[in-house]
Amino acid sequence: MLLRRFDLHKPETLPALFDLLDRHGEEASVLAGGTELLIALKARVLHYPHLISLKAIAGLADIVDAGDCISIGALATHDAIARHPLVCRYLPGYAALSDNIANIRVRCAGTLGGNLCFAEPHADPPAMLAALGARLRLQSATGSRECAMADFIHGDFETDRQPGEILTAILVPKPVSGxxxxxxxxxxxxxxxxxxxxxxxxxxxxxxxxxxxxxxxxxxxxxxxxxxxxxxxxxxxxxxxxxxxxxxxxxxxxxxxxxxxxxxxxxxxxxxxxxxxxxxxxxxxxxx
Ligand SMILES: Cc1cc2nc3c(=O)[nH]c(=O)nc-3n(C[C@H](O)[C@H](O)[C@H](O)COP(=O)(O)OP(=O)(O)OC[C@H]3O[C@@H](n4cnc5c(N)ncnc54)[C@H](O)[C@@H]3O)c2cc1C
The missing domain is CATH 3.30.390.50 (CO dehydrogenase flavoprotein, C-terminal domain)
Known part of the structure; x- marks a missing residue:
């Protein structure tokens, strides 16, 4: 089936993104790699007149050493995570998981944030991130908060994410000795x-x-x-x-x-x- 018509927005800052989300409300969805969302739009299971791409917002795909944890930007792809030196060094089990998701096309386009926010039940990252004690950073126009990975997914396609919030980073504690x-x-x-x-x-x-x-x-x-x-x-x-x-x-x-x-x-x-x-x-x- 063909996609129904939509407007694609490409904000370059988080304030501009939140302004668009506020303006278009339930008529808008954020778009990351599109590997889940575009399938649902093509199948006409979902329809949004406005798609707001996260890709032009600087920093959302960064993977950095944040002291006691590794901060993985929500827009980091599974492939980028699997190959990142910090992930390979501190979180080798998670790097291996990322390298085994789906196929190379999905790994290079699909993001960790999209995987967690879509909450398709047949997914790999949630159980491992919960076992690693990860926390998710969510941001809205009014501020940011953290949610334990263990509490984020409520059920099939249901998460703790509130309207107007986006997931910005996944914080995974560095392993202690042993x-x-x-x-x-x-x-x-x-x-x-x-x-x-x-x-x-x-x-x-x-x-x-x-x-x-x-x-x-x-x-x-x-x-x-x-x-x-x-x-x-x-x-x-x-x-x-x-x-x-x-x-x-x-x-x-x-x-x-x-x-x-x-x-x-x-x-x-x-x-x-x-x-x-x-x-x-x-x-x-x-x-x-
Ligand atoms: C053929 C195929 C095989 C797959 N196999 C596996 C597998 O073996 N294991 C596995 O774990 N997964 C698998 N997946 C799922 C894959 O991991 C996800 O498709 C991918 O990670 C989704 O990321 P995306 O950036 O493409 O999300 P998108 O499709 O862009 O977005 C998905 C949803 O998340 C929302 N969203 C995205 N980013 C954010 C954000 N930062 N904040 C708030 N909301 C956001 C969007 O609005 C949308 O509702 C497979 C997918 C396909 C198509």
Whole structure:
């Protein structure tokens, strides 16, 4: 189907962007790489008479060292993130995830901000960013605020973002000593059917001092396996490897996985368990 007619705006500053959003209200949508939005517009699932491109606004794609965290601009593409020296150095598990999204065309055009704001449930970044303790910076005409990645996605295509707000940056804490994180997913037709993210921190005595286990793509929003994460505290690596399958089983069983064209709920729970165990195994090894 052909796109319906729209006006394309290209503001060069955030105040100009907020002015356009205020002026056009629900008739406008921001546009980043367009890999999700243009498909929805072409299918006529969505229609906006005004599209406001973020691309001319300086700084929105920057990836910088912000002291205790790496700040990833919302307009950074998956490919730019996968190759950025700061991400490769401090967040190698996230660089690997970015390098595995979709295909090279989508990775070079699609942005992390677009991925998170669209909140398509079959996505890779949310679970891993939640496991890494990331915070999202949202900005509007009246100021900025931060939202934990863990709280940002409410469900299928629903987020905490308010009208008039845009996502400007994703702040990912630099890992502390002994911290290691990994993500594993299984996908069909590019998108993940189930993903598992694990972050494990070992103290100097070789005992686990912190852990986070998250499941993505299965339930509409990323889900934390909180009891399993608490259960491994104080264990050494061998004990974690032995105990984890039984520790995660009840929370995997409780996942509200719906049947859809990606598979049946039971199948997704099985994949989620396998992906999480693989991610945990990778996070539970000594860094090379
Ligand atoms: C064939 C295909 C395969 C894919 N496979 C995968 C996969 O394996 N794993 C995966 O995780 N993802 C996958 N994706 C999704 C891909 O990651 C997203 O399409 C991409 O990241 C979206 O970014 P974009 O810049 O193109 O967003 P756009 O399409 O420009 O925007 C998407 C939505 O987000 C809003 N938006 C964008 N940026 C902002 C912002 N900064 N602030 C506020 N709102 C904003 C827009 O208004 C729009 O509603 C796939 C997509 C395609 C088309």
């Amino acid at each position: 911290h290691r994180a990994a993500y594993r997913c299984y996908g069909a037709s590019h998108r993940p059917v189930a993903g598992g993210a694990a972050a494990i921190t070992m103290d100097e005595a070789g005992k686990c001092s912190a852990a986070a286990f998250w499941i993505g793509a299965v339930c509409g929003r990323p889900v934390a396996l909180e009891q399993a994460a608490l259960g491994v505290i104080g264990m050494d690596r061998a004990e974690i490897a032995q105990a984890l399958p039984a520790l995660i089983a009840p929370e995997i069983e409780a996942l509200e996985a719906s049947d859809d064209n990606h598979g049946a709920g039971d199948y997704k729970r099985h994949l989620a368990q396998t992906m999480l165990l693989r991610a945990a195994q990778a996070a539970n090894t000594v860094a090379a």
